[in-house]
Amino acid sequence: MFQKKPLQAIAVALFSIMVMSGNAYAQDAQRGEVLFKKRCKGCHRLTDAMKTGPGLLGVTKIRDDEWLNKWLKNPKEMIRSGDPVAVALKAKYKKTMRTLKAMQDEGARSDIIAFLKKNDAENGK
Ligand code: HEC
Numbered sequence: 001m002f003q004k005k006p007l008q009a010i011a012v013a014l015f016s017i018m019v020m021s022g023n024a025y026a027q028d029a030q031r032g033e034v035l036f037k038k039r040c041k042g043c044h045r046l047t048d049a050m051k052t053g054p055g056l057l058g059v060t061k062i063r064d065d066e067w068l069n070k071w072l073k074n075p076k077e078m079i080r081s082g083d084p085v086a087v088a089l090k091a092k093y094k095k096t097m098r099t100l101k102a103m104q105d106e107g108a109r110s111d112i113i114a115f116l117k118k119n120d121a122e123n124g125k
Pocket of ligand 1: 036039040041042043044052053054056059063068071072075089090091093094095096097098100103112
């Protein structure tokens with residue numbers, strides 16, 4: 001079948017990849033939600049209301065993945081390195097988010113980012 005209809009086979013393969021990556025993305029967001037409740041909720045709401053830190057609704061629209069990834073890994077280091085957004089956040093909130101052990105794992109960071117994106121999408125951001 002693959003030899004006779006190569007285009008069809010490619011289409012099927014591409015479609016499967018799309019479906020699988022869609023599912024993987026949903027799973028990432030689900031894991032991210034669990035992590036968020038454990039590690040972030042104490043300081044952040046998922047609305048735009050302030051807690052200890054700023055509300056995170058819409059954050060994936062104002063910061064890109066790379067910035068979020070670096071921030072989650074080590075906020076202090078980002079401020080120290082002079083990242084203008086991080087420096088401005090510190091000036092605004094007068095405190096600095098801790099470097100979290102749970103965020104030293106690349107997969108955990110991308111799960112959290114997937115969850116924040118889902119939260120934004122579901123709330124029209
Ligand atoms: C102990 C409190 C605390 C915890 C726990 C915490 N944060 Fe924060 N976070 C802050 C504060 C305070 C800021 C404000 C900026 C600063 O630190 O200088 C902040 C800033 C941020 C920002 C930047 C917001 C913006 O407007 O760009 C993001 C994103 C963020 N936190 C995500 C998270 C995530 C995700 C977690 C969980 C893995 C988390 N934070 C855990 C206190 C916390």
